[in-house]
Amino acid sequence: NAGVMQNPRHLVRRRGQEARLRCSPMKGHSHVYWYRQLPEEGLKFMVYLQKENIIDESGMPKERFSAEFPKEGPSILRIQQVVRGDSAAYFCASSPSASADTGELFFGEGSRLTVL
Amino acid sequence: KQEVTQIPAALSVPEGENLVLNCSFTDSAIYNLQWFRQDPGKGLTSLLLIQSSQREQTSGRLNASLDKSSGRSTLYIAASQPGDSATYLCAVSGGGKSTFGDGTTLTVKP
Numbered sequence: 001n002a003g004v005m006q007n008p009r010h011l012v013r014r015r016g017q018e019a020r021l022r023c024s025p026m027k028g029h030s031h032v033y034w035y036r037q038l039p040e041e042g043l044k045f046m047v048y049l050q051k052e053n054i055i056d057e058s059g060m061p062k063e064r065f066s067a068e069f070p071k072e073g074p075s076i077l078r079i080q081q082v083v084r085g086d087s088a089a090y091f092c093a094s095s096p097s098a099s100a101d102t103g104e105l106f107f108g109e110g111s112r113l114t115v116l
Numbered sequence: 117k118q119e120v121t122q123i124p125a126a127l128s129v130p131e132g133e134n135l136v137l138n139c140s141f142t143d144s145a146i147y148n149l150q151w152f153r154q155d156p157g158k159g160l161t162s163l164l165l166i167q168s169s170q171r172e173q174t175s176g177r178l179n180a181s182l183d184k185s186s187g188r189s190t191l192y193i194a195a196s197q198p199g200d201s202a203t204y205l206c207a208v209s210g211g212g213k214s215t216f217g218d219g220t221t222l223t224v225k226p
C-alpha cells in the first residue's frame with residue numbers, strides 16, 4: 001500500500017509564476033490536508049478537503065492560493081503569482097477518517113518550493 | 117484557538133540516556149494527539165497516536181502519555197541512540213484539523 005505521494009519534490013519558480021503541487025492520498029483515504037512549513041518553523045494548517053469539497057480553508061491566504069480535490073485524480077494546491085515569501089515546504093497528509101473522528105494522519109515527503 | 121507548545125526547543129544528550137519531551141496544549145477538547153518524527157529535508161513519520169480516551173501508548177523504546185485535563189503530553193525515549201536524532205513534533209486534533217507544535221530538535225551524541 002503506497003503512502004501519500006507528493007510531486008514535485010522540489011520546484012523552483014520565479015516571482016510572478018504559478019506553482020502547482022500535487023498530492024495523492026493513501027489508498028482508501030478520502031480526507032486530505034495541506035500544511036505549510038516555513039524555514040525553521042513548525043507546520044501550519046492550510047486547508048482540509050474531501051472529494052470535491054473544501055471543508056476548512058481557514059489557514060489559506062485569502063489571495064493567490066487555492067486548493068481542490070476532484071472526484072478523479074490528486075489533490076492540487078495552486079499558488080498564483082508566487083512571491084519570495086511563498087518559499088516553503090508544503091506537506092500533504094491523508095486520513096481514513098476526519099481528524100475530528102480520531103483519524104490518524106499520514107504525511108507525504110513534501111514539496112519544497114523555492115521562489116527566486 | 118488551539119495553541120501547542122513544545123519544550124525544550126532543542127535538546128542534546130549522550131547516547132544511552134533516557135529523555136522526556138514535553139507538549140502542552142491550551143484547549144483540552146481534543147480527539148487525539150499524535151507524535152511525529154521529522155528528519156532534515158524529509159516528511160513526517162508517525163510515531164504514536166493517543167486517542168482522547170487513552171492515557172498512554174507504547175512502541176518499542178517510545179512511550180507517550182496524555183493528560184487531557186492538564187493539557188499535557190510527554191514522549192519518553194528510553195536508551196537513546198544517535199539514530200534518534202531528529203525533530204519531534206506533537207499534533208493535537210480537534211475541530212476537523214490538527215494543530216502542531218514547533219517541535220523539539222533532539223541530538224543524541226555517540
